[in-house]
Every structure is written in C-alpha cells, then in structure tokens.
Amino acid sequence: MTTTPLRTAVVIGCGITGTSVALALTGAGVEVALIDRDPKAAAEAAALGAGTPWTPGRPPADLVVVATPPSAVVDVLYTAQARALGHVYTDTAGTKDIISADAELRGCDLKGYVPGHPLAGLDAPGRAAAGPGRFTGRPWVLCPYETTPDRALETVAALVELCGAVRRDMTPEAHDRAVAVLSHLPYLVAAVLAAGLAEVGPELLALGGDELAAVVAAAGADPVLGGDLLTQNAGPVADAVGRAVGELGAAARTLHEGADTAPVELGLLLERGRQGHAALAQTCELRTPQDARTGGRV
Amino acid sequence: MTTTPLRTAVVIGCGITGTSVALALTGAGVEVALIDRDPKAAAEAAALGAGTPWTPGRPPADLVVVATPPSAVVDVLYTAQARALGHVYTDTAGTKDIISADAELRGCDLKGYVPGHPLAGLDAPGRAAAGPGRFTGRPWVLCPYETTPDRALETVAALVELCGAVRRDMTPEAHDRAVAVLSHLPYLVAAVLAAGLAEVGPELLALGGDELAAVVAAAGADPVLGGDLLTQNAGPVADAVGRAVGELGAAARTLHEGADTAPVELGLLLERGRQGHAALAQTCELRTPQDARTGGRV
Numbered sequence: 001m002t003t004t005p006l007r008t009a010v011v012i013g014c015g016i017t018g019t020s021v022a023l024a025l026t027g028a029g030v031e032v033a034l035i036d037r038d039p040k041a042a043a044e045a046a047a048l049g050a051g052t053p054w055t056p057g058r059p060p061a062d063l064v065v066v067a068t069p070p071s072a073v074v075d076v077l078y079t080a081q082a083r084a085l086g087h088v089y090t091d092t093a094g095t096k097d098i099i100s101a102d103a104e105l106r107g108c109d110l111k112g113y114v115p116g117h118p119l120a121g122l123d124a125p126g127r128a129a130a131g132p133g134r135f136t137g138r139p140w141v142l143c144p145y146e147t148t149p150d151r152a153l154e155t156v157a158a159l160v161e162l163c164g165a166v167r168r169d170m171t172p173e174a175h176d177r178a179v180a181v182l183s184h185l186p187y188l189v190a191a192v193l194a195a196g197l198a199e200v201g202p203e204l205l206a207l208g209g210d211e212l213a214a215v216v217a218a219a220g221a222d223p224v225l226g227g228d229l230l231t232q233n234a235g236p237v238a239d240a241v242g243r244a245v246g247e248l249g250a251a252a253r254t255l256h257e258g259a260d261t262a263p264v265e266l267g268l269l270l271e272r273g274r275q276g277h278a279a280l281a282q283t284c285e286l287r288t289p290q291d292a293r294t295g296g297r298v
Numbered sequence: 299m300t301t302t303p304l305r306t307a308v309v310i311g312c313g314i315t316g317t318s319v320a321l322a323l324t325g326a327g328v329e330v331a332l333i334d335r336d337p338k339a340a341a342e343a344a345a346l347g348a349g350t351p352w353t354p355g356r357p358p359a360d361l362v363v364v365a366t367p368p369s370a371v372v373d374v375l376y377t378a379q380a381r382a383l384g385h386v387y388t389d390t391a392g393t394k395d396i397i398s399a400d401a402e403l404r405g406c407d408l409k410g411y412v413p414g415h416p417l418a419g420l421d422a423p424g425r426a427a428a429g430p431g432r433f434t435g436r437p438w439v440l441c442p443y444e445t446t447p448d449r450a451l452e453t454v455a456a457l458v459e460l461c462g463a464v465r466r467d468m469t470p471e472a473h474d475r476a477v478a479v480l481s482h483l484p485y486l487v488a489a490v491l492a493a494g495l496a497e498v499g500p501e502l503l504a505l506g507g508d509e510l511a512a513v514v515a516a517a518g519a520d521p522v523l524g525g526d527l528l529t530q531n532a533g534p535v536a537d538a539v540g541r542a543v544g545e546l547g548a549a550a551r552t553l554h555e556g557a558d559t560a561p562v563e564l565g566l567l568l569e570r571g572r573q574g575h576a577a578l579a580q581t582c583e584l585r586t587p588q589d590a591r592t593g594g595r596v
Contacts, residue, residue, distance in 0.1 A: 071561070119505055119507060121507065121508075121509045138507065139504060139505050139507070141505070168505070170502075174502070178498055178502040178505055179505065181494055181495065181497065181498050182495075182498065182502070182503070182505055182506040182507075182510055183505075183506070183509070183510065185491065185494070186491055186509070186510055186513045186514075188546065188549055188567075188568075189487055189491065189513075189542075189546070190513065190571065190575075191567055191568045191570070191571025191572075192542050192545045192546055192549075192567070192571065193483065193484055193487065193542065193571075193574075194570075194571040194572070194573075194574030194575045194578065195545065195567065195570035195571045195573075195574050196479055196483070196538065196541060196542065196545075196574065197479065197480075197574040197577060197578055198570070198573070198574055198577070199479065200476055200479050200480065202577065202580075202581050204468075204472070204476040204480070205480070205577065205578055205581040206437060206581050207417055207437050207439070207466070207476055207477065207480055207481075208480040208481070208578060208581075209417060209419065209436065209437070209480075210419075211419045211481070211484070211515070211516060212480055212481065212484055212578065213578060213579070214512040214513070214515060215484045215487075215488065215512070215513055215515075215516065216484075216571070216574070216575050216578060217509070217512060217513075217575070218509060218513065219568075219571035219572055219574065219575040220572060220575045220576070220579075221568070221572070223565045223566075223568035223569040223571070223572050224561075224565055226564070226565065226568040227560075227561035227562060227563075227564040227565030227568055228561050230549075230553065230561075230564050231553070231556075231560045231561045231564060234553040234554070234556055234560070235553075237553055238550045238553035238554050240494065241546050241547075241549060241550040241553070242550050243494060244487075244490050244491065244494065244546060245543050245546050245547050245550065247490045247493065247494075248486065248487070248490055248539050248542060248543050248546070249539075249543050251486055251490075251528075251539060252536045252539040252540050252543065255528065255529070255532040255533075255535055255536035255539070256532070256536050258529075258532055262525075262529045262532070263369070263522075263525035263526050263528075263529045264525060265525075266524070266525040266528050266529060267521045267522055267524065267525030268521075269486075269489055269490070269493065270486075270489045270517075270519070270521035270524040270525055271521040272489070272492075272493035272496070273488065273489025273490065273491075273492040273493045273514070273517035273521070274489075274492070274517060274518060274519070274521050275492075275493075275496070276491075276492035276493050276494065276495040276496055276514070276517065277488075277492045277514050277515070277517040277518045278518070279495060279496070279500065279503065280492065280495055280503055280506060280510065280511060280514060281511070281518075282500075283500050283503040283504050283506075
C-alpha cells in the first residue's frame with residue numbers, strides 16, 4: 001500500500017455497495033462519514049463498523065463516494081458538490097455513459113468527478129452480503145473525462161487500491177457495451193428463466209439441481225435496482241437482447257421444422273457457445289493478481 | 299442396501315454416463331461387461347476400473363444399461379434384445395417421450411425395458427469427469443410402461459439404488475416438459491450467451507467474473523450430444539424457447555421505447571424472476587436424503 005491522499009471520505013448510499021466500500025475504507029484507517037436518505041440505513045451501516053453517520057459542519061472530505069442507484073447519481077452528485085461535501089467525487093453505478101453525459105449537461109464540476117464502477121456482481125437486496133472484502137481482486141472500472149486532473153484520478157485510484165480491487169480505465173461507451181453483454185443480458189435472461197419456473201410444479205423443480213440454480217442465481221437480485229440499471233443502459237442492453245432473441249428464435253424454428261439436419265444446425269450454435277465458454281475460461285485463468293496495480297486503458 | 303436381483307450387468311456406451319454407471323456398479327460388487335462401438339473407449343473405461351470389455355458367449359446379464367446418445371437408444375436396444383444380452387434393459391438418455399414411443403413402434407420387448415434418465419448435469423466431452431459418485435443424491439427418473447412387470451422395475455430400481463440416486467417415477471411427457479424448462483432451455487440460453495462473448499475482446503471478458511462463468515457453464519457441454527438431445531425433445535424445447543423469446547422481446551421493446559415507465563415494467567419481470575429464484579431455492583433446500591428411497595409418481 002502506498003501513501004495516499006485519502007484520509008477522510010463521505011459515502012452516500014448505504015446499500016450493499018456503499019456499506020462495503022465504507023467498511024473497506026474504515027478498515028484501512030480512513031475516517032468515513034455515512035449518508036443515506038433513510039437515516040436508519042446510515043445508522044445500521046455505522047453499527048456494522050462502516051463509519052459514523054454524517055453530521056453538518058465538517059470540512060470537505062478527501063473523497064465522496066456516491067453509491068446510489070444509477071438514476072439518482074447525477075442529482076446526488078450535483079447536490080453534494082453544491083454543498084461542498086468533498087474535494088473529489090466518484091460513483092459506483094453499474095452504468096456509465098448516460099451518467100457521464102448527464103453530469104456534464106447538469107453542470108457538475110467535472111474537474112472533481114471520476115465516474116467509476118466496482119464489478120462485484122449484482123446486488124442482493126439489503127446489506128446482508130456487505131463486507132470489506134467485497135471488491136478484493138475484482139475489476140473496478142474508472143471512466144475519467146479527458147479533462148480529469150491527475151489529483152482527482154489519484155484520489156479515486158487510492159480508493160480502488162484500498163478496496164483491493166483491480167483498476168481498469170476505459171471509456172463510458174466501452175464499459176456500457178461490455179457490461180450489457182457480460183452482466184445485464186445474463187441478468188435479464190436469468191430472470192426470464194426463473195420466471196418460467198412458475199409453470200413447473202414444486203415436485204418437478206427438484207429435478208433442476210445445482211446447474212439450474214447457478215444459471216438463475218442472478219435472478220435473486222433486487223428487482224427495483226435491476227429495472228433502474230437496465231433502463232440506464234437501455235441501448236446496449238436492447239442490442240444484446242435483440243441478438244440473443246435472434247439466435248434463440250432461429251433455434252426454435254429449427255426445432256419446429258424438424259428437418260433431418262436439425263441436430264447439426266443446433267450443434268453449430270452449441271459449438272459456437274462451447275468456444276465462447278472456452279474463451280471465457282481462458283480469460284478468467286489469465287486474470288492474475290499481478291494485474292491489480294495496472295490501469296491501462298483497454 | 300437391500301438384497302437386489304442385480305449381480306451381472308452390461309453397459310453399452312462408455313461415455314461419461316455409461317462409465318460412471320459402470321464404476322458405481324463395479325464398486326457395489328456387480329460384474330460389469332462394457333461395450334462401445336469404439337473398442338478403445340471400452341478398453342479405456344475398463345482401465346478406469348469400470349468392468350471388463352464384453353466378449354461373446356456370455357449368458358444374458360441381469361441388466362443391460364444403454365448409455366448412448368438419445369437418437370441411438372432404440373436401435374441399440376432393439377439389437378441388444380435380439381442378441382439376448384440381458385433379461386432387463388434400461389437407458390440413460392436425457393429425453394424420454396420419443397424414445398419410449400419409438401421403442402414400442404420398433405417392436406422392442408417392452409416387458410423387459412424401463413426407460414430411465416439419471417439427472418447429473420450436462421455432459422462434458424469425454425470420460426474425464428466420470429466417477430462412481432456422479433449420481434449420488436441426484437434424481438434418477440424412471441418412466442415405466444403401464445405394462446412393465448414388477449420384476450423388471452425392481453431390477454432397474456436396484457441400479458438406481460446402487461448408484462445412490464433418488465428414484466422419481468413419472469410419465470415420459472411430464473419428464474420431457476420438465477427437463478425442457480429446467481435443463482434444455484437453460485443449456486441453449488447458455489450457449490447463446492457464450493456465443494455472444496465472441497463480440498467482446500479478451501481484455502473486456504475479464505470483467506465478466508464468476509457470475510458470468512456460472513451462467514454459461516453449461517455451454518461447455520458436448521455440442522454433438524447437445525444437438526441430438528435438443529432435437530429429441532424438439533416440441534417441449536421449442537415451446538420453452540418461444541416463451542423466453544416472447545419475454546425477452548418484450549423487454550427489448552420496453553428498452554427501445556424508453557418510456558418513463560420502463561424501469562417499473564422491467565422491474566415487474568425481474569420481480570417474477572426473483573420469485574421463481576426463491577421457489578427454486580426453497581425446493582432445493584427441501585430435497586433431503588430421506589427422499590432417496592421413495593419413487594412415487596409426481
């Protein structure tokens with residue numbers, strides 16, 4: 001751990017992400033003040049050891065982390081900057097393109113704001129799974145503006161480092177296209193598959209087993225946050241869904257028509273899937289801890 | 299373990315399922331003879347301790363297990379019965395309706411054949427994951443004909459018991475509709491998601507993480523066997539795919555239109571998914587070992 005310009009922080013939003021960030025920072029010796037529009041949530045996070053509820057009259061913190069749902073980020077950021085809660089700001093929302101553009105349109109101070117996204121999986125409702133190790137070894141995307149000063153970027157980089165995450169810099173557009181395919185489409189598909197289980201009686205559900213549970217695990221996420229997330233990445237998600245619908249529709253037609261070539265036609269799709277599976281497996285093996293300190297634009 | 303009428307068996311098809319069945323039977327003291335259209339495969343399974351390669355002139359075995367891909371089962375069954383390889387026959391294919399009907403049409407001896415399906419997840423290519431514990435605690439569906447004699451059913455029930463699996467009796471139609479939703483659709487969806495990863499570069503794939511790996515895990519299965527499996531359950535799979543395509547298409551339209559109500563509309567779908575996820579989680583918790591000796595029709 002290097003010397004960082006990060007001694008005090010404000011975390012706004014005490015859900016699983018904000019609470020986990022606050023726990024990691026508190027554990028690293030940073031003085032953390034907690035804000036939530038529900039004071040009880042801030043008190044509960046404080047009781048977990050995530051910091052102390054914010055009180056007025058404090059000097060600006062080194063860093064303010066906006067950990068609200070995506071659609072609330074720009075409003076909260078604007079207000080926090082107007083109230084001078086900190087010197088540098090970041091957010092943790094799972095979408096970046098609309099937020100980055102809206103922050104500029106709204107007149108937020110871009111010199112002090114670095115959009116960010118720690119990728120720790122979809123959030124279950126509540127703070128039950130919060131913990132200081134939630135981001136350890138996980139990618140944490142930063143989408144600095146071209147005009148972002150080094151000092152602001154260094155402060156947010158210190159946050160990523162204190163959380164033990166792997167910094168990845170990229171453009172908001174590249175981030176959103178990637179997470180649409182890697183996270184948002186799989187989430188939507190998991191929800192559709194899980195919703196379809198209603199037509200299977202409980203006796204037969206037991207035939208599903210652990211493989212099915214793994215496939216639909218994402219469907220356990222908070223549906224309100226999920227609806228917000230998908231809408232804030234509407235274009236890339238709609239494109240990804242459209243492609244999946246096209247592939248599935250073609251498979252359904254092949255099955256309906258029942259030609260002798262059906263097994264081979266389906267086999268070709270399944271083989272492309274096997275290759276994508278192999279590529280993912282290889283990439284995951286290649287992601288070693290030595291990546292943890294690099295932040296090259298990808 | 300009760301006294302069983304199962305002292306000798308022939309296993310036809312030395313892939314992961316046949317080899318695992320043979321290893322479990324051999325481990326339970328059953329004398330197992332192995333057949334594969336590729337003699338090298340039978341020799342390799344024998345080298346793993348799964349039994350000995352079959353040789354002509356043996357007396358009929360107590361049980362013959364046909365562990366070939368679904369489309370080959372009826373031909374292999376018919377030939378094996380014509381050659382009197384055993385007294386009782388079963389198969390392990392992942393589809394049951396077409397096979398059960400075709401066996402009758404083809405003139406197989408239905409008095410000595412009990413269609414079956416051990417549900418141990420989709421098969422990776424090869425025998426690498428074969429093992430005697432592959433079916434321990436897993437459901438093993440039997441689809442006896444109305445005319446199946448008790449003696450034949452008892453012999454196949456002994457196989458299920460020796461493999462440590464949980465017997466479930468049901469009709470071929472109920473089986474196929476259930477596995478279409480619980481297994482075949484998730485498999486096809488995993489393949490489509492994994493195939494879509496090709497459009498994401500290797501640098502960005504690392505953002506996917508363990509959740510994505512779990513969702514697309516099934517896409518690593520053997521595509522040739524997979525194409526055969528889906529085609530042999532074409533009707534129910536096409537129905538399940540059609541329903542999923544309808545839900546996904548509606549979500550894509552909601553995202554494209556971008557109305558203010560989009561987060562709520564998507565949230566309603568996601569909430570149905572969360573409920574299906576919760577129902578599955580509850581069912582999996584309810585599946586306790588005490589179910590292992592019951593075989594009531596569900």
